Amino acid sequence: MPVLLNHWGRAEARVEGGRITAIGPAPDDPNPTRINDNLMGTLTGTMRIGQPMIRRGFLDGDAGARRGEDGFVAVSWDTAIRLVAGNLTRIIGTYGNRAIFGGSYGWASAGRFHTASGQLHRFLNLVGGFTRSVNTHSYAAAEVVLPHIIGSQDGLSGNHTPWGLIAGHTDLFVAFGGLPTRNAQVSFGGVGAHTVRDRLAAARAAGTRFVHIGPLRDDVDADLGAEWVAPRMNTDVALMLGLAHVLETEGLADRAFLDRYTVGYDRFRAYLCGDADGVPKSADWAAGITGLDAAQIRDLARRMARGRTMIGMAFALQRADHGEQAVWMTITLAAMLGQIGLPGGGFGLGYSAANQIGNVPLPFSWPGFPQGANPVPDFIPVARLSDMLEHPGGGFDYDGGTYRYPDIRMIWWAGGNPFHHQQDLNRLRRAWKRPEVIVVHEPFWNANARHADIVLPCTLPPERNDLGFLKGEPHLYAMKQAVPAFGAAQSDHAIFTAIAGALGQADAFAEGRDEMGWLRKIYRESAEVAAGHGYNLPDFDTFWDSGEFRLETLPAPRPLLHAFRSDPGAHPRRTPSGRIEIFSATVAGFGYDDCPGLPTWMPPAEWLGNAPEGALHLVSNQPSRKLHSQYDHGPHSRGGKVAGREPARMHPDEGARRGISTGDVIVVRSARGACLAGAVLSDDVARGCLQLATGAWLDLSPDGLDRHGNVNVLTLDKPTSRLAQGPTAHTTVVFVERLAGEAPEMRAFTPPEITPGP
Numbered sequence: 001m002p003v004l005l006n007h008w009g010r011a012e013a014r015v016e017g018g019r020i021t022a023i024g025p026a027p028d029d030p031n032p033t034r035i036n037d038n039l040m041g042t043l044t045g046t047m048r049i050g051q052p053m054i055r056r057g058f059l060d061g062d063a064g065a066r067r068g069e070d071g072f073v074a075v076s077w078d079t080a081i082r083l084v085a086g087n088l089t090r091i092i093g094t095y096g097n098r099a100i101f102g103g104s105y106g107w108a109s110a111g112r113f114h115t116a117s118g119q120l121h122r123f124l125n126l127v128g129g130f131t132r133s134v135n136t137h138s139y140a141a142a143e144v145v146l147p148h149i150i151g152s153q154d155g156l157s158g159n160h161t162p163w164g165l166i167a168g169h170t171d172l173f174v175a176f177g178g179l180p181t182r183n184a185q186v187s188f189g190g191v192g193a194h195t196v197r198d199r200l201a202a203a204r205a206a207g208t209r210f211v212h213i214g215p216l217r218d219d220v221d222a223d224l225g226a227e228w229v230a231p232r233m234n235t236d237v238a239l240m241l242g243l244a245h246v247l248e249t250e251g252l253a254d255r256a257f258l259d260r261y262t263v264g265y266d267r268f269r270a271y272l273c274g275d276a277d278g279v280p281k282s283a284d285w286a287a288g289i290t291g292l293d294a295a296q297i298r299d300l301a302r303r304m305a306r307g308r309t310m311i312g313m314a315f316a317l318q319r320a321d322h323g324e325q326a327v328w329m330t331i332t333l334a335a336m337l338g339q340i341g342l343p344g345g346g347f348g349l350g351y352s353a354a355n356q357i358g359n360v361p362l363p364f365s366w367p368g369f370p371q372g373a374n375p376v377p378d379f380i381p382v383a384r385l386s387d388m389l390e391h392p393g394g395g396f397d398y399d400g401g402t403y404r405y406p407d408i409r410m411i412w413w414a415g416g417n418p419f420h421h422q423q424d425l426n427r428l429r430r431a432w433k434r435p436e437v438i439v440v441h442e443p444f445w446n447a448n449a450r451h452a453d454i455v456l457p458c459t460l461p462p463e464r465n466d467l468g469f470l471k472g473e474p475h476l477y478a479m480k481q482a483v484p485a486f487g488a489a490q491s492d493h494a495i496f497t498a499i500a501g502a503l504g505q506a507d508a509f510a511e512g513r514d515e516m517g518w519l520r521k522i523y524r525e526s527a528e529v530a531a532g533h534g535y536n537l538p539d540f541d542t543f544w545d546s547g548e549f550r551l552e553t554l555p556a557p558r559p560l561l562h563a564f565r566s567d568p569g570a571h572p573r574r575t576p577s578g579r580i581e582i583f584s585a586t587v588a589g590f591g592y593d594d595c596p597g598l599p600t601w602m603p604p605a606e607w608l609g610n611a612p613e614g615a616l617h618l619v620s621n622q623p624s625r626k627l628h629s630q631y632d633h634g635p636h637s638r639g640g641k642v643a644g645r646e647p648a649r650m651h652p653d654e655g656a657r658r659g660i661s662t663g664d665v666i667v668v669r670s671a672r673g674a675c676l677a678g679a680v681l682s683d684d685v686a687r688g689c690l691q692l693a694t695g696a697w698l699d700l701s702p703d704g705l706d707r708h709g710n711v712n713v714l715t716l717d718k719p720t721s722r723l724a725q726g727p728t729a730h731t732t733v734v735f736v737e738r739l740a741g742e743a744p745e746m747r748a749f750t751p752p753e754i755t756p757g758p
């Protein structure tokens, strides 16, 4: 049976007559996901795009006016490629390459070769470059601030203290934002074995106790017996300061550690104790902000100092206004406990955010598809997309520098869905009308495709061959084509090869290799890298025929920052001081009022501390039944809808106050927009919150109401700070009411009107 590999794991497929007729989990996966069920029926069907499409208004010269609400004309590949190549040449000739936005952020599909954005970047580099985006939606604030604090991204993107050094060592795991195994269903590049649930259970069995700090009780598996603490959303920095104040004033801070391994504690202490502003950040002070009980805060601080404590921080905490501060304060608190670098102690960002986190990493990374060099210097921090489109020539700050937005005339997106990931989608939709040409590669008629002028239909992993080399798991999988391509869809690589051909550059792009030729080349280079670290890979044909290969010995597990701890002189951090910087002169020197030189509580732009009566803080977390927006129209995802909409959960008391019952269609509004959703009342949700996961396909009605529950019509599009310019999706308040009258039809899973072309 063909084995499929996706970001969310492996599946065995039954293929009959060129179609997948059944999907089941890989038998050796200890905790397989059902997300793969979403492939049933969706690889074919009306939402799949089988031919290149041109937006009608684009053909009529409407200058983008009807983007997102238009019909399409089906055309041949020849016509589409001529149109794309002609527009590209014109844009470059008239405005230069910086007028092309090719950031193309997004997860696309697993596989080392068919990485859509990598294919796009190689192609655009070949024709003179493009304006790019930097950093991720996942953890932009952390990516930028962490190097200022510890000199690297360790403990965020990798090198976490491994699970094996948590079980049997950690007495108390304090999890800000929980440890949702829902999110550990996925890993970028694929999952071989879903192990996080068992890792957590093993820690519990070995005696670890869990304290869960967050708005949703079920962000930690029930069998871990976690103590649940639900502060007001976005007040974790105040809570951590309250904990720190107890440590400091009760003599529980580890002075020897702070003196030897950190700089700036005394300055921080002055802020903590109120020497500078007259406000001690005491447990009582924190209680007022967080809504918790001061005695509870004091008790938690003492327990954290009593044994070995791991402080976990979900990425979500920094996807919020002033998100940099949550990262900085997490590390400061861990430094005060003095256990950084010891087994089971210290801190880690994103445990359970993905399956790979906390696994012992390979000592090297796999090579991929070569992208060449981009001669255009222009970039944006990824979440500043609408800002860039609205303000050509406008200035922005970023990590100590000042830059200007280019004047974008063409957008090219392959392998991401901005109408999923971007905050304030009504704003994006207005800004999206400004460029002259928008080209999108998509397999499906989602909002991303519908907002394009030229839609190039692409294949999905079961329709092509690829290499599945995992991150954080020592497994290599052959991703073999299982079914023929749908309609006339082609791989992103084949599409770019054809466009390069129209520009006379086919050889420069494809180097004369076909798909298998590229896989062989990437495999050969991978084998060389692995051999340099003592790992011998079989030859390509042996690997391909057997379908998988496992690297046997892995490096010994080591705590995060263990070398620094054992000898800070020999292993300094790459910060100006060589130590952990609780105060950063560099960051202070930038002079940003929204990101000073040490961890600071600054109230977020929107929260229950400044919201009108009746407001709920929105938790727009990751969806359990899919990855982002992918396969929202699949059976597993649809099985979770309520009244045909994305489910929105709130506490029964909040429902009762508003006359809302489970199953009702509700209207959710913010200062940016409104959507419908299906109500679910649950006491797993803290009072004062509304949880509406990301991922519902956008279905905007002409009057701007999303009829399906796409949470990003509600969210705030504001940067975390001038330092990182990260997204702040988790800083949003909303108001909900029962929908009066009949609910309008939900049309996200109905394709646009298509006219056959000439």
Ligand SMILES: Nc1nc2c(c(=O)[nH]1)N[C@H]1C(S)=C(S)[C@@H](COP(=O)(O)OP(=O)(O)OC[C@H]3O[C@@H](n4cnc5c(=O)[nH]c(N)nc54)[C@H](O)[C@@H]3O)O[C@H]1N2
Pocket: 105, 106, 107, 108, 109, 114, 116, 137, 138, 139, 319, 413, 414, 415, 416, 417, 418, 420, 421, 422, 423, 441, 442, 443, 444, 446, 448, 458, 459, 460, 461, 492, 620, 621, 622, 627, 628, 629, 630, 694, 711, 712, 715, 729, 730
């Ligand atoms: N409110 C709110 N918003 C958020 C978040 C949040 O917590 N709250 N989280 C943010 C985070 S962490 C992230 S990472 C982003 C995720 O945002 P994205 O990564 O942009 O979301 P996806 O839905 O994975 O988009 C992938 C797109 O690629 C398409 N695709 C799949 N395979 C291929 C392929 O082979 N080729 C091509 N050309 N296309 C393909 C899919 O159909 C889909 O449209 O969302 C962010 N947005």
Ligand SMILES: Nc1nc2c(c(=O)[nH]1)N[C@H]1C(S)=C(S)[C@@H](COP(=O)(O)OP(=O)(O)OC[C@H]3O[C@@H](n4cnc5c(=O)[nH]c(N)nc54)[C@H](O)[C@@H]3O)O[C@H]1N2
Pocket: 137, 138, 139, 176, 177, 178, 180, 182, 183, 184, 185, 186, 213, 214, 215, 216, 219, 233, 234, 235, 236, 314, 315, 316, 317, 320, 350, 353, 354, 619, 620, 621, 622, 623, 624, 625, 626, 627, 628, 730
């Ligand atoms: N099934 C599935 N898994 C996924 C993804 C997916 O789309 N589907 N996406 C993947 C990606 S790209 C990423 S980056 C990771 C994201 O990993 P995370 O950012 O950790 O994921 P979220 O689900 O957004 O947030 C986790 C929890 O944080 C809590 N939270 C939010 N705001 C606050 C706050 O202010 N304070 C506290 N204490 N808690 C808060 C919420 O209860 C939320 O459920 O997940 C990955 N895993």
Ligand SMILES: [Mo]
Pocket: 136, 137, 138, 139
């Ligand atoms: Mo992410």
